[in-house]
Each structure stands twice: as structure tokens, then as C-alpha cells.
Amino acid sequence: MKKLLIVLAFAGISFTAAAQENEPVQKYSVSTNSFWSNWFIQAGGEWQAWYSNQEHGNGLARSPFKKFRSNPGVAVAVGKWFTPGLGLRTKLQGFWGKTVVDEKYSGDNKFWTLDEHILFNVSNMLLGYNPKRVWNVIPFLGGGIGRSMTYNFYAMNLSAGILNTFRVSDRVAVNLELGWNRYEEDMDGASFSKTNRRGWEMKDNLLYAEVGLTLNLGKTGWNKTPDVDAIKALSQAQIDALNAQLNDANAENARLRDMLANQKPAETKTVKEFITTPVSVFFNLNKTNIASKKDLVNVQALAKYAKENGSSINVTGYADSATGKSDYNQRLSEKRAETVANELVNMGVNRDKITTAGKGGVNELSPISFNRRATVQIAE
Known part of the structure; x- marks a missing residue:
């Protein structure tokens, strides 16, 4: 549970900082663009920390940087904004994970996860649409399926997190993402016991931090509705x-x-x-x-x-x-x-x-x- 609180704290800090941006508000209606407008692709590198269901009650250190639980990873995604505040993306991430039982035993677990995310650009929703805004704060929710290639297991999962994008130009942005994937308990290939387990401790959990780039495709931005x-x-x-x-x-x-x-x-x-x-x-x-x-x-x-x-x-x-x-x-x-x-x-x-x-x-x-x-x- 402490890990979940850490993620929520990061989200709160990001949202508060964005709300304090000193920039002109541009609140006006925008017209709906065509289907081929406002698409984007993303690619980035991740640092992943696994919290398996087996470790509850073992008194393990909670740091996500411990070698027995952390590995690098990569991610790619493609998505579209339907309004300045609402979008969808499909994200593929992996590929080097951990099976964590205790500090003395952990193994490699090659995996991939394919998720569909609903994106909420709260900067545009609350501060007004501004195509020149440097920092956008974008929480997301979603779910999908994952596969352990090491153990040949499939598992459904839920995901949540917060995506921060930093505008470089109309076409390019740097993104920093903090996320949490919650899998069914067989994702890491280790056996599961229901003894004294609650909530997220009954499942396999992946916390990650990602740095990458966003490339906007085709027509970008939104046209102002005629007065x-x-x-x-x-x-x-x-x-x-x-x-x-x-x-x-x-x-x-x-x-x-x-x-x-x-x-x-x-x-x-x-x-x-x-x-x-x-x-x-x-x-x-x-x-x-x-x-x-x-x-x-x-x-x-x-x-x-x-x-x-x-x-x-x-x-x-x-x-x-x-x-x-x-x-x-x-x-x-x-x-x-x-x-x-x-x-x-x-x-x-x-x-x-x-x-x-x-x-x-x-x-x-x-x-x-x-x-x-x-x-x-x-x-x-």
C-alpha cells in the first residue's frame, strides 16, 4: 500500500504545479476535427519495479530500486485525441521483469503488456485549451492483457497513472510517465497462497517510471468554433x-x-x-x-x-x-x-x-x- 501512496503523491504534486502555471487562459469552444487529425505515437525507456503477491508478510525492503525487484524496460504507444481533454491510446510495454518471492529468491520474467488507456488532459479541462502550453498533466485509466513469455502465462490487468508532456514544438513533446499495472496473480509464474492477503497484495503489481518522446502526426491542434x-x-x-x-x-x-x-x-x-x-x-x-x-x-x-x-x-x-x-x-x-x-x-x-x-x-x-x-x- 505504501507504493500506491507514493504514486498518488507524485500525481498530486504534478497536478498542483500545473494548476499554478502563469499563462493566459484561452477558454473557448473548439470544432470537432476529422478522424485523421490529432494522432500521436510515443516511445520511451522505463525503470520497472515488481511487487509480487508472494512477498506479503516477508518483511522485504520496499524500495523500488532494489536489484532483486527492478529492471529496465521499453514502451511504445499510439493514440488519438478526440477533444482537447479526452483521448485514447494503445500501449505495449515490457520486456524484462522479475519474479519476486523474497530477497534471496527472485528470477527473470520476460513479459509484455498490451493496454488500452483513456487519457484525461486536466490542464485543458481546467485551465482552458492552449496550444502553446508547455506542460500538460494527463491522468489515465485502462486495462488489457499481459503475457509472461518465460512461464507462458496470460493475465488480465488494470492500469492507472499520470502522463506529463513538455512541449518542444507543435510536433514534438518530451513525456514523463508514472504508472501502475495490477495483474492477476499468475503473471510472474510463481504459486499463490490466499493466506492473509488483501487488495493489491493478492495480485502481481508493476510500478514504473518512463521517459520518452511524443510525436504528433497529421493535423494538430483544434480550430476555434466560429462566433x-x-x-x-x-x-x-x-x-x-x-x-x-x-x-x-x-x-x-x-x-x-x-x-x-x-x-x-x-x-x-x-x-x-x-x-x-x-x-x-x-x-x-x-x-x-x-x-x-x-x-x-x-x-x-x-x-x-x-x-x-x-x-x-x-x-x-x-x-x-x-x-x-x-x-x-x-x-x-x-x-x-x-x-x-x-x-x-x-x-x-x-x-x-x-x-x-x-x-x-x-x-x-x-x-x-x-x-x-x-x-x-x-x-x-
């Missing part, structure tokens, strides 16, 4: 921008119809009134890039007039007051004005002829989303 609400908000912002453009176009058409109905002889004055009317360029929510390049058609006409007449241009940026804090909206409106000014420069307008200003968040237009814009106007 449906954000996508809907973006689509709505684009619809609002189109509605704003349509309303502006309707207003401009109405104004032009009114001008035609009351046309004055001075055509040049009419043209000037048309050119000096503010032109709106719209933006999506929280964006500084122009929502539609079609908005620049009227801006080009205005830029042409300014170049031909040496006129100055005023560009004023706005944000809607319904979203964002005032200082953020101020910066956003200034950046939107600068974006349009850069477009005017690309059209051949001298930068010295352009004045920019930001008005921050406003609610001059209805609906409120129409205020995500910049206006361009010939200076009086």
Missing part, C-alpha cells in the same frame, strides 16, 4: 451600410429633381452647388477600411473639381455613439477621416489641400449605424 453572433453582427453592419448608401442616393436624387424643377440660367453655379454637397463614405462596425469602393465614385468627381479649381477639401470622420467608449470613437473617427484623405491623395489631390477632423461618436443620422461614415466636402 455566429459576431458573423451576424458583421452582416448586419454591411446591410446597414448599404441602406445608408441607398438613403443618401435617394436624398440626392430628390435634391437633383428639385434643382431641375427650379433650374437657374447659371449652369456653372448649379455645378458648383452639386460639387460642394457633402459626399458620404461608409464603414463597417469598428472598421477603418471603406465598406464599398462604390462610395468613391462621387469622391472622384469632387477630387477632379478640386484639382481643376485649386479648391481645398474638408474630410470629417464619424462613429456611431451606440457602440464603443467616447475616446475609442474619437480615435476611430479620426482614422476613418485619414483613410478617405489617403484615397484623395491617390486620386491626385495635394495633401496640403486636405483638412481632416474626427467628430467621435454621434447620432445625427437614423438608424444609428448610418453614422459610421466620413464626409468629403469642398471647403467654402
